[in-house]
Amino acid sequence: MSVWTASEINRFRENGEDDYLSRFPCLLDRLALDIKKGVHSYELPDYCVDIKRVTWKGTKLDPLPHRYFREGFIEGSVESSGKPFWYIFNNVGQGIIRLYPTPPEDIPVEYLGLWSTEIKNKCIVEFYRTTDCMNFVIPSYFRNRLLKTYVSYQSFSVENQGQNLRVSKYFSNKWQALCKLYSSTLNDLMNKPRKIIIQPGTGQYQVYPGAPILPIDRYGIGVRTGE
Amino acid sequence: MIKRLVKDWHHNEGNGSTIPSNLTQVSKQAANPFGKKTFGALKENVRSNLRAANIATPFYSQQDFDDSFQDAYDDIAFTTQCIVKKVEGYPWQDDVGYIDPIVNHGIFDFLGVTAIINNNTNLWLRDDVTIRDFDRIRKDWEVWYGQPQMWAPVNFKYFVVVPKQKVAVGTYDMIYWATAPKITDDTEVPLIASDMLILFEQYVTGDLLEQAEEFTKASKWMTEYYTKLQEYATRCKNLAKHDLALRV
Numbered sequence: 001m002s003v004w005t006a007s008e009i010n011r012f013r014e015n016g017e018d019d020y021l022s023r024f025p026c027l028l029d030r031l032a033l034d035i036k037k038g039v040h041s042y043e044l045p046d047y048c049v050d051i052k053r054v055t056w057k058g059t060k061l062d063p064l065p066h067r068y069f070r071e072g073f074i075e076g077s078v079e080s081s082g083k084p085f086w087y088i089f090n091n092v093g094q095g096i097i098r099l100y101p102t103p104p105e106d107i108p109v110e111y112l113g114l115w116s117t118e119i120k121n122k123c124i125v126e127f128y129r130t131t132d133c134m135n136f137v138i139p140s141y142f143r144n145r146l147l148k149t150y151v152s153y154q155s156f157s158v159e160n161q162g163q164n165l166r167v168s169k170y171f172s173n174k175w176q177a178l179c180k181l182y183s184s185t186l187n188d189l190m191n192k193p194r195k196i197i198i199q200p201g202t203g204q205y206q207v208y209p210g211a212p213i214l215p216i217d218r219y220g221i222g223v224r225t226g227e
Numbered sequence: 228m229i230k231r232l233v234k235d236w237h238h239n240e241g242n243g244s245t246i247p248s249n250l251t252q253v254s255k256q257a258a259n260p261f262g263k264k265t266f267g268a269l270k271e272n273v274r275s276n277l278r279a280a281n282i283a284t285p286f287y288s289q290q291d292f293d294d295s296f297q298d299a300y301d302d303i304a305f306t307t308q309c310i311v312k313k314v315e316g317y318p319w320q321d322d323v324g325y326i327d328p329i330v331n332h333g334i335f336d337f338l339g340v341t342a343i344i345n346n347n348t349n350l351w352l353r354d355d356v357t358i359r360d361f362d363r364i365r366k367d368w369e370v371w372y373g374q375p376q377m378w379a380p381v382n383f384k385y386f387v388v389v390p391k392q393k394v395a396v397g398t399y400d401m402i403y404w405a406t407a408p409k410i411t412d413d414t415e416v417p418l419i420a421s422d423m424l425i426l427f428e429q430y431v432t433g434d435l436l437e438q439a440e441e442f443t444k445a446s447k448w449m450t451e452y453y454t455k456l457q458e459y460a461t462r463c464k465n466l467a468k469h470d471l472a473l474r475v
Contacts, residue, residue, distance in 0.1 A: 167442055
């Protein structure tokens with residue numbers, strides 16, 4: 001008979017998944033805000049950990065700290081209504097963002113097509129989220145090995161017949177090492193451009209639209225040079 | 228000590244007996260240096276490492292071996308990205324820029340995209356850009372319609388092509404890194420380099436020793452495994468390292 005119960009092991013497994021995701025958020029999700037005319041603040045669900053991007057009918061909104069908003073726009077004295085360009089993400093309320101300018105129309109919420117056909121119709125928030133242990137979980141190709149280590153680490157540390165702090169330390173070290181290894185590999189898969197077709201240095205400066213270059217005699221002179 | 232080991236090796240060679248574990252890999256590699264071992268042969272090596280072959284009531288079940296070998300295979304494929312596959316002729320979809328290969332195309336072993344070629348233009352999609360670069364090009368790139376020119380990874384589930392087609396025509400080919408296949412038969416040959424098959428033995432031996440709570444012994448095998456794993460990961464990505472270094 002096992003020293004640990006199934007519910008204990010499940011609890012450790014869920015804790016391990018939460019712990020890993022808090023260090024390395026990798027579960028991406030989208031939701032469409034239920035936009036109402038004249039309403040500028042909207043609450044995000046508590047499983048939203050970090051906002052990645054916000055779009056208004058396909059156009060990206062820039063994040064704006066509340067301080068810059070207060071310095072740049074006189075809140076309350078200027079009625080704002082129009083297509084939003086920014087969202088204020090801090091000091092608005094727990095899990096609340098504010099769109100600026102205030103939306104001028106109603107856009108009903110939608111749950112499907114947020115990665116495809118509804119991008120041009122909705123105000124979409126893309127964010128990193130916590131796990132729900134069902135649909136949003138760590139990738140299966142390393143989940144088993146990673147969580148097994150965490151479960152072992154916790155199991156050997158709790159007070160019961162199986163307690164062995166030395167073994168718990170072994171698995172704790174292994175857990176740290178695996179988190180680092182898998183995070184690094186996953187980061188390469190998720191974020192790193194491959195640069196196989198275009199080698200570094202060949203097309204590097206051709207991503208952005210061309211910018212005019214001033215004639216060489218119009219660059220101006222430095223203050224020290226002119227003195 | 229060495230004399231006794233050599234005597235044991237000569238005594239056991241060829242008569243089907245178990246070869247001493249510290250000489251197992253050398254002797255088998257010398258006998259068949261270029262042949263690839265099957266999973267069955269690798270399992271025999273691990274049984275030999277653990278002296279698990281001749282026990283009447285085995286401490287480790289067949290399921291323990293199978294699960295541990297699958298874990299090792301998954302780990303090697305994910306960390307080194309050594310398995311590369313190609314799929315051809317996948318149709319572009321209307322108004323779809325974010326592509327989920329599992330949902331959209333049923334590629335259940337998808338790990339990450341390596342390259343994409345647009346069959347409409349016969350051009351590879353640019354792969355040196357990120358989502359941040361798309362934002363710099365235009366803020367509404369998510370509703371930018373046209374012939375796909377660039378792609379970028381989004382997360383482990385999605386990648387995005389830009390621009391996307393409003394009314395899709397044509398197809399694309401995709402080269403991607405794949406996860407390890409499920410091991411169903413001991414006669415299968417692993418899809419990794421033959422000189423790196425020792426990774427399986429190191430991982431499984433260490434894993435099973437951990438299960439037996441022999442952590443000091445397991446630590447030795449696991450350390451060797453992770454060191455060699457990094458070597459193989461580097462090799463998978465930089466096969467021509469020396470040639471590149473000599474290139475003027």
